Amino acid sequence: MSGMPSPEAGEPAFDRCQPLIRKLERFAPLSDADRAVLEQICANPRIVPPQTDLVREGDRPDGVFVVLSGFACRHKLRASGARQINAYLVPGDLCDLDVALLDEMDHTITTLSTCTVVRLAPELITDLLTHHPQIARALRKNRLVDEATLREWLMNVGRRSSVERMAHLFCELLLRLRAVGLADGTVYKLPLTQADLADTAGITSVHVNRSLRELRQGGLIELQGRQLTILDYARLRALAEFRANYLHLGDRIAA
Amino acid sequence: MSGMPSPEAGEPAFDRCQPLIRKLERFAPLSDADRAVLEQICANPRIVPPQTDLVREGDRPDGVFVVLSGFACRHKLRASGARQINAYLVPGDLCDLDVALLDEMDHTITTLSTCTVVRLAPELITDLLTHHPQIARALRKNRLVDEATLREWLMNVGRRSSVERMAHLFCELLLRLRAVGLADGTVYKLPLTQADLADTAGITSVHVNRSLRELRQGGLIELQGRQLTILDYARLRALAEFRANYLHLGDRIAA
DNA sequence: CGAACTTTTGATATCACTCAAGGGACGTGG
DNA sequence: CCACGTCCCTTGAGTGATATCAAAAGTTCG
Incomplete structure (x- = not known):
């Protein structure tokens, strides 16, 4: 093993x-x-x-x-x-x-x-x-959540700046991975390239890089070797205006 | 009456x-x-x-x-x-x-x-x-189409220019309204303000205005008094890279 | 070690936003 | 019927955000 x-x-x-x-x-x-x-x-x-x-x-x-x-x-x-x-x-x-x-x-x-x-x-x-x-x-509830997530992504791409988009995505993934036991505190594996993130957020990979730098320099995250560490979840969340309601996870996880 | x-x-x-x-x-x-x-x-x-x-x-x-x-x-x-x-x-x-x-x-x-x-x-x-x-x-099929439409909107906002977004939206609405008998050829009532279109496309209303002007000047559409006339559907469609498959309407309407 | 991929940075260009103002259209009240 | 307010559309000028192009440095993996 x-x-x-x-x-x-x-x-x-x-x-x-x-x-x-x-x-x-x-x-x-x-x-x-x-x-x-x-x-x-x-x-x-x-x-x-x-x-x-x-x-x-x-x-x-x-x-x-x-x-x-x-x-x-x-x-x-x-x-x-x-x-x-x-x-x-x-x-x-x-x-x-x-x-x-x-x-x-x-x-x-x-x-x-x-x-x-x-x-x-x-x-x-x-x-x-x-x-x-x-x-x-x-499964039916799960599907409602998938739909809600899609709506939130549209909000993300349509009405948030590139830095906010990254921040929002990282908040969402934290809760989703935590819900299935794949986050350790505020640390999780993120097996994506910056090009993948770019195609998610509707920006270029170069701009993803700059946005991540901004989050890093702000002391909000660390990202290396396909592992994301959220250093200050409260501020990251505030920056992204992240509200977990659309994930319908109940209050246990969303804290 | x-x-x-x-x-x-x-x-x-x-x-x-x-x-x-x-x-x-x-x-x-x-x-x-x-x-x-x-x-x-x-x-x-x-x-x-x-x-x-x-x-x-x-x-x-x-x-x-x-x-x-x-x-x-x-x-x-x-x-x-x-x-x-x-x-x-x-x-x-x-x-x-x-x-x-x-x-x-x-x-x-x-x-x-x-x-x-x-x-x-x-x-x-x-x-x-x-x-x-x-x-x-x-109703279940209808829901799948709603979801597919949401995905297409995300594509629209994430990966199309503002002019393309407008064009794509107008193509989609043509088929959706035609499917319920509310389009007359390529003309339909569009009871939306430019601010509404802006909040749909993830841009500002000023920029909607400029994008519409571009479509008008290109001879693609006419929009006045809440009525949209598509003057050249083939070109509008090509401009937007509009493919109707996600609406799952069958071939009758999508032509 | 080398090849392919990924990340990072700089310089420049383009697209979209902001601010501001003027001009319709429409409804309401004098 | 006109005056006015309101909402919407339109345009211009300047700014800011993101894209593009290019190249170097780091990483991974065979």
Whole structure:
């Protein structure tokens, strides 16, 4: 269990599945049977290298993905190659279960880092929704949060300065990762390049660099070796006008 | 039926309801019974003046709204008063039915023009979803489209120039309004101020004005008296790199 | 060690914002 | 019917924020 490059590759399904269970449990109380099904689902994950498309724009939807480790994203491209990232999928996150209703995907889902993922077949989804009402309920709530997050990102890109955008993103990720047990205090792994952050915030990577410098020089964050340390969460939050309400996490985490 | 300020006030429920039925029918075939229920629902609409909050951030969700005429929007505010509009609700559009799962609203819904709306009580929603599977199906598909639209707006604000944003918005609205029978060729009523457009596109109203001038001078649009005429849809579309796939309207309308 | 990628910085250009003022359109009250 | 206020649109001039281009330094990994 020492220098293995594939994250969590050696862990039992029990551990791998934690992010998903922790996340759903936050939205609805789960029975032992519910948890068992979720663990079962995560039994045979795939390890996917960075920059791999999981689902492509134009594809016919076929099942959905759950991310168990690493970062993936939804994004769209312009003809010029310009990319806009619409959402991050962090451990515990999953695609929309209803997506099978559509004829074709309108965006692409790609890994940003090495990821552990499982694919849920359509039949499995139907089964989950039919026989596990609490999971179904948690998933519906989860989807509302995904939507709310998308609205907040639009606010971010439309009405915040570049420094504020970075600050807001870091606050959001802190709470999201904390909710699945992947933040240590105010420190977490952030396996993204500055170009990724740029495509998230709707700015250039050069400007991301300058914005990060500003946050660093203000003593708000430290970012090196794909690890983010928030040095002053109160000020970072104030700077970004970050309000956690849209994540609907309850008051435990959002403090 | 002459000088009445309240739009559609004198029309029978049959007509008023058209946008909703037309919209849902595009997503799933409806039975006569389905249509009858929808007409029933629209029987007692409210007329709401512009700039009226229908639902406020922080409220406990209680039922949802359907817009039958006029434009409303979802939006969020910053402490400074800066506003970001996240979505338009045009005739036939409705709020998310699942929203009752949340403890409090994370954004506000406000009318932009005079609107005709109906409120659906939670019990009515449950009834609809239980006893009218085709309506339920259409509503689920509709929600996927709302989400996809939000993603496209993020792309718009993050990765398009201000002129392109305006162009893209006008293309989108053309198809959405056409889908509910509210566009006449490439002409439609756009009851928004330039300040509203600014808060949609994440720019200032002064800059909206200059962007519109550019579109006008390029012979692409005409906009006066709250009526938009698209003079050259092909070029407008090309300028915005508008692709209608995310609206999932099928090929009939998107042409 | 070398190749590819990522981060960092500087100089310059461009886009969008701010401030300010004037000009419609429209409704209201005298 | 005119005078006035209000809201919205329009334009100009100057400023600020972000993009672009380019190059060097650091990092990672085979």
